[in-house]
Amino acid sequence: GQQLNQSPQSMFIQEGEDVSMNCTSSSIFNTWLWYKQDPGEGPVLLIALYKAGELTSNGRLTAQFGITRKDSFLNISASIPSDVGIYFCAGRPGANNLFFGTGTRLTVIP
């Protein structure tokens, strides 16, 4: 199946710091999505990217669809305690299924 490498696996940061995480794939994706999952909840869609090179923001979140179509990153600026959770990237290679990364667990220290 598709290989999606997400890094880092976990991050511990101080409140107010910026965060960056990324995903790389072994093959080309046509869509990249970023989700956040809180404990006991389903993943919530944060940002969707549809074109190579696309840079999209949603509040303090910014995500980019890599030019090679094999990678994407998510940045969170000025982190706050409620940013805590697990962030997943997901990519669509061409069919309708999404392949998910293994997640980045973010801890924000007040």
Place this chain on the structure above:
Amino acid sequence: GAGVSQSPSNKVTEKGKDVELRCDPISGHTALYWYRQSLGQGLEFLIYFQGNSAPDKSGLPSDRFSAERTGGSVSTLTIQRTQQEDSAVYLCASSPPPGSHSYEQYFGPGTRLTVT
């Protein structure tokens, strides 16, 4: 509007018993997906329904797993003769009809299955 709902939220069953998990997608969404998430892991694709087309069952781990979608809306995931390794959170997602945002999947809260 209402999001994806799943029931039950938690299910504890004995090894060897059958279980049924239910998913109600967002109204108007034509695609429905089932995923499995083991503790601390990412999401594993199980099955995908799109409208009246034949489902994509390529992710089902064994023939003990099956799913139906009645009337193009509600879906039931059935696991027969449950095993301890089936313990996980089962997540359902739906997405809009084919179009510009049809690849955006919206998830329910999941059903936590524990097989004892």
